[in-house]
Amino acid sequence: MEAKRFPYQLVKSNTPPLWMRPLIPVLILLTTFLITAGLILTAQANPFRAYYFFLISPLSSQVSFLEVLVKSTPLMLTGVAVTFAFATGYYNIGAEGQLYAGAIAAAWLGIVLGGVPAAIAIPLMIIGGFLAGMAWALIPALLKVRLAVDEVVTTLLMNSIMAYIVSAILNGPWRDPTSGWPQSPEIAENTMFFKLIPRSRLHFGFIVGIVAIAVLWFILTQTSFGLKMRAVGLGKPAAQFAGINVGRTTLLAALISGGIAGIAGVSEVAGIQYHLIGDLSANYGYTGVIIATLGGLNAIGVFVASLFFGLIDTGAQTVSRAMGVPVYLGQVTQAVMLLVALGMYLLQRYRIVRRA
Amino acid sequence: MFIVEMQSITKRFGDLLANDHVNFELRKGEIHALLGENGAGKTTLMRVLYGLYHPDSGVIKVKDRPVVIHSPKDAIQLGIGMVTQHFALVPPLTVAENVVLGYQNSFVLNQAQIEESVAEAARRFGVEINPKAIVRHLSVGQRQRVEILKALYRNAEILILDEPTAVLIPQEVEALFETLNHLKQEGLSVVFISHKLHEVTQITDRITVLRDGRVVGTVNTTEVTQKEVAAMMVGRETFGVSRIDTDTSDPKPVLEIIDLCANDDKNLPVLKNISFAVSEGEILGIAGVGGNGQKELAETICGVRRPTAGKVLVEGQDVTGKSPSDLTRAGLGRIPEDRHEGMVIHLTVTENLVLEHLDEFTRNGMLDHKAIRQYADDLIQKFQIKAKPNDITRTLSGGNMQKVLLARVLARNPKVIIAPQPTRGLDIGATDYVRQQLLEQRQRGAAILLISEDLDEILALSDRIAVMYEGEIVGTLPASEATPERLGLLMSGAVKEH
Numbered sequence: 101m102e103a104k105r106f107p108y109q110l111v112k113s114n115t116p117p118l119w120m121r122p123l124i125p126v127l128i129l130l131t132t133f134l135i136t137a138g139l140i141l142t143a144q145a146n147p148f149r150a151y152y153f154f155l156i157s158p159l160s161s162q163v164s165f166l167e168v169l170v171k172s173t174p175l176m177l178t179g180v181a182v183t184f185a186f187a188t189g190y191y192n193i194g195a196e197g198q199l200y201a202g203a204i205a206a207a208w209l210g211i212v213l214g215g216v217p218a219a220i221a222i223p224l225m226i227i228g229g230f231l232a233g234m235a236w237a238l239i240p241a242l243l244k245v246r247l248a249v250d251e252v253v254t255t256l257l258m259n260s261i262m263a264y265i266v267s268a269i270l271n272g273p274w275r276d277p278t279s280g281w282p283q284s285p286e287i288a289e290n291t292m293f294f295k296l297i298p299r300s301r302l303h304f305g306f307i308v309g310i311v312a313i314a315v316l317w318f319i320l321t322q323t324s325f326g327l328k329m330r331a332v333g334l335g336k337p338a339a340q341f342a343g344i345n346v347g348r349t350t351l352l353a354a355l356i357s358g359g360i361a362g363i364a365g366v367s368e369v370a371g372i373q374y375h376l377i378g379d380l381s382a383n384y385g386y387t388g389v390i391i392a393t394l395g396g397l398n399a400i401g402v403f404v405a406s407l408f409f410g411l412i413d414t415g416a417q418t419v420s421r422a423m424g425v426p427v428y429l430g431q432v433t434q435a436v437m438l439l440v441a442l443g444m445y446l447l448q449r450y451r452i453v454r455r456a
Numbered sequence: 457m458f459i460v461e462m463q464s465i466t467k468r469f470g471d472l473l474a475n476d477h478v479n480f481e482l483r484k485g486e487i488h489a490l491l492g493e494n495g496a497g498k499t500t501l502m503r504v505l506y507g508l509y510h511p512d513s514g515v516i517k518v519k520d521r522p523v524v525i526h527s528p529k530d531a532i533q534l535g536i537g538m539v540t541q542h543f544a545l546v547p548p549l550t551v552a553e554n555v556v557l558g559y560q561n562s563f564v565l566n567q568a569q570i571e572e573s574v575a576e577a578a579r580r581f582g583v584e585i586n587p588k589a590i591v592r593h594l595s596v597g598q599r600q601r602v603e604i605l606k607a608l609y610r611n612a613e614i615l616i617l618d619e620p621t622a623v624l625i626p627q628e629v630e631a632l633f634e635t636l637n638h639l640k641q642e643g644l645s646v647v648f649i650s651h652k653l654h655e656v657t658q659i660t661d662r663i664t665v666l667r668d669g670r671v672v673g674t675v676n677t678t679e680v681t682q683k684e685v686a687a688m689m690v691g692r693e694t695f696g697v698s699r700i701d702t703d704t705s706d707p708k709p710v711l712e713i714i715d716l717c718a719n720d721d722k723n724l725p726v727l728k729n730i731s732f733a734v735s736e737g738e739i740l741g742i743a744g745v746g747g748n749g750q751k752e753l754a755e756t757i758c759g760v761r762r763p764t765a766g767k768v769l770v771e772g773q774d775v776t777g778k779s780p781s782d783l784t785r786a787g788l789g790r791i792p793e794d795r796h797e798g799m800v801i802h803l804t805v806t807e808n809l810v811l812e813h814l815d816e817f818t819r820n821g822m823l824d825h826k827a828i829r830q831y832a833d834d835l836i837q838k839f840q841i842k843a844k845p846n847d848i849t850r851t852l853s854g855g856n857m858q859k860v861l862l863a864r865v866l867a868r869n870p871k872v873i874i875a876p877q878p879t880r881g882l883d884i885g886a887t888d889y890v891r892q893q894l895l896e897q898r899q900r901g902a903a904i905l906l907i908s909e910d911l912d913e914i915l916a917l918s919d920r921i922a923v924m925y926e927g928e929i930v931g932t933l934p935a936s937e938a939t940p941e942r943l944g945l946l947m948s949g950a951v952k953e954h
Contacts, residue, residue, distance in 0.1 A: 322823060323821050325821065326823075328814065331807070334801075337760075337798075338792070338799050338800045338801075338811075340780065342811040343779065343781030343782075343783075
């Protein structure tokens with residue numbers, strides 16, 4: 101005899117009902133809250149107050165609100181970068197390494213472009229970072245297109261190679277001669293990104309990020325290249341059958357992806373650190389993968405997702421500072437929220453039905 | 457006397473009646489063929505016996521005892537083994553390890569001991585194989601032997617082989633038949649699923665012919681001719697054609713295929729010197745049992761599979777090995793065989809409609825959304841597609857998907873139309889619609905290559921019929937001379953007519 105089975109089951113449904121959409125963020129927050137409340141209690145803090153500091157407080161003052169935007173700047177760029185690749189079915193996990201490639205270019209150009217007017221130097225740095233990121237993305241992209249080598253593996257390994265290159269540069273030729281720290285010499289003042297608002301950390305890179313989002317939207321929805329990208333990403337055999345050059349489309353998308361990740365590196369060097377340092381990126385390249393996925397591989401989604409990540413990044417710090425709980429609590433909450441969000445993203449495509 | 461009796465087995469898949477009150481009896485120590493065209497219900501019946509499907513009604517008796525077989529595990533317990541074309545082997549493991557996998561209860565594996573016991577079994581059943589060989593290094597024929605040995609090792613007395621020769625080269629077929637004859641001497645019973653007449657008549661004792669889910673009859677192999685069996689298998693009245701004969705006194709060949717060769721995905725020859733021509737206003741039907749190279753033929757002509765030799769000409773212009781977009785420009789209308797792979801089903805109907813001609817809707821790299829929308833609206837109306845322009849294609853019914861594809865191709869008035877399996881999986885209404893469209897295109901003067909496993913379709917639409925068997929055209933007949941008997945003999949490889 102068959103064993104008695106659980107009376108409900110998940111059934112895949114094609115499209116989630118429209119009324120679900122606005123409900124999903126609420127569900128994510130609620131679920132995360134329920135999961136983490138116990139943890140917060142063990143740290144002897146009030147979960148409601150903690151969540152206030154986590155999600156509301158960063159938005160309540162100008163200073164912290166600007167900090168949210170600062171935090172979302174590199175995420176917007178890596179999110180856009182990854183979306184370009186993923187939308188074409190090229191799983192570029194290498195934005196982290198491509199970001200550092202751009203950062204090295206920026207740190208170098210920031211020194212050699214010392215005497216050049218900012219209006220020329222800064223565009224040159226952005227172009228230089230784009231090209232560097234592109235160059236770093238070229239090898240895995242060629243391996244994929246020519247020899248069908250799995251790009252997930254190669255782009256990921258390229259990140260490790262880049263980490264060692266950065267370390268070698270910083271401990272070798274670029275070690276700061278005065279302090280002895282492993283950091284590159286400071287870039288010239290005229291190559292630093294200007295501040296959007298005086299006495300804040302919000303810099304020109306944010307505008308670059310918004311432009312990248314706009315470019316993503318434009319290319320994906322308004323150009324024939326964008327339609328080719330999506331066709332290749334959603335159905336390679338069909339795209340090939342219809343006469344689209346799958347290899348060329350993939351290669352181009354992969355290179356644009358690397359280039360934009362490179363710009364993220366430029367933005368961090370020229371807007372925040374003014375040096376190349378080993379910890380330049382707080383895993384922005386990897387977070388970009390999550391942002392692109394949560395953002396549903398479209399421009400507006402990526403924009404919203406990067407702002408949200410900027411918010412919870414800022415919130416995690418606010419909570420620990422305001423309530424004297426360990427910083428890791430904020431990080432744990434952030435991680436749980438991520439997992440819940442990814443889970444919801446998956447589960448929204450299912451319905452619960454009673455077994456017949 | 458019967459080791460297996462299947463009585464009045466019925467199995468439905470949705471609206472499809474795959475097995476309709478099928479009776480099947482297997483004697484001890486015989487090789488029994490299940491013969492029929494694709495979709496006749498052979499494999500379904502055996503999957504029911506092996507516990508992969510559950511019959512909607514009917515009784516199964518094994519050794520005179522009624523049994524209920526829930527899963528392959530139950531089937532194995534009853535002494536039933538099945539070998540399909542898709543082997544379930546672990547390539548990095550040895551033959552011996554694969555044979556005992558899942559059948560060995562002790563926690564510690566004694567390599568030497570299992571190798572010895574597998575070697576012993578191989579000797580006993582006359583299956584020639586080295587137990588220490590790594591499966592990855594074996595040929596397809598050897599792997600099949602491992603699968604057979606795996607079933608025998610589990611004490612199978614009834615062996616089901618699903619189209620065992622489909623993946624084998626002729627020498628391997630000989631070796632397989634030797635093994636099967638040896639097993640028969642040992643008292644095993646074998647069910648041999650096939651659609652190849654000459655193999656069936658060579659190796660089996662009895663033949664059960666299935667057609668459209670029903671048993672046509674069971675005969676003793678020695679008492680029938682190949683012709684009689686072919687007629688049983690195909691067995692149609694000549695069809696009341698919906699095609700009107702047109703008299704083209706001087707037909708101009710539009711599509712010419714000359715000595716075309718290609719390899720399959722495993723790099724083995726799958727098209728062997730295919731030559732034919734299709735004229736203006738003509739439908740050439742390619743008949744044949746599935747898997748004889750029809751799919752690859754369409755792919756090669758459509759530019760998604762590289763030919764290894766030979767030529768494809770459109771109006772005398774050599775288009776061999778050209779890219780899909782060049783082919784479209786040369787006037788080749790290509791309907792993909794698999795709707796789900798031929799269209800990007802996650803894109804909208806509109807996007808799929810213009811995908812083949814993006815250049816025409818692009819101004820300075822930007823999509824001309826207005827023109828695209830206009831084009832899509834026109835086609836949706838003209839081809840009666842029941843969908844809105846911005847619907848995601850995946851949400852459409854099979855019939856409407858096929859209409860989208862037809863619209864994309866036919867809107868261009870192509871000189872040549874390649875239509876592989878254009879009505880597969882469609883309901884009657886949609887099927888009629890597609891056939892009607894093809895006939896209209898023929899009337900317009902297009903040269904149409906219709907590849908179909910559905911003989912009714914071939915007979916209803918074609919002016920001439922060519923039969924494919926194992927990668928070759930084994931005969932070409934005018935529609936008026938195509939009798940079921942002749943087609944059946946050609947399709948099962950019993951004869952060649954040139």
